[in-house]
Amino acid sequence: MNHRTIAEIFEGGSVACGARISPIGEAAWNPHPAFAGVYLKHLVKGEDTQGRISCHLVRVKAGHEIGKHVHEGKEEIHEVLGGRGRCLVAGREYAYKPGAVAVIPGDTEHLVQAVEEDLLLFAAFSPALL
Secondary structure: OOOHHHHHHOOOOOOEOOEEEHHHOOOOEEOOOOOOOOOEEEOOOOHOOOOOOOOEEEEEOOOOOEEOOOOOOOOEEEEEEEOEEEEEEEEEEEEEEEOOEEEEEEOOOEEEEEEOOOEEEEEEEEEOEE
């Protein structure tokens, strides 16, 4: 039996957007512009969807966080692919572990922390973040 993690399976997959199919594993990890220890893979950008949606992989290194912030007018969905941590949405705490999903309403303050191990998220924004 194959015991690969969800994160490993996802990294071996691909993104189909319009006529483009892109291997996820070949996309570059980019440092987050505001939060140390946080890296992004931009899988689908707003330019690909006329600004309707964007999708990203987010890696938060152990001991780091995406600090308190708000996405004005943008709904956000997190799907936890690997690791463990927590998310605070409007002061309410949610455990983040593989299989957890959170819907973060637009204009709502939130933060994400990776405590003892790296955290890997699939994040989607509507309308698009980038």
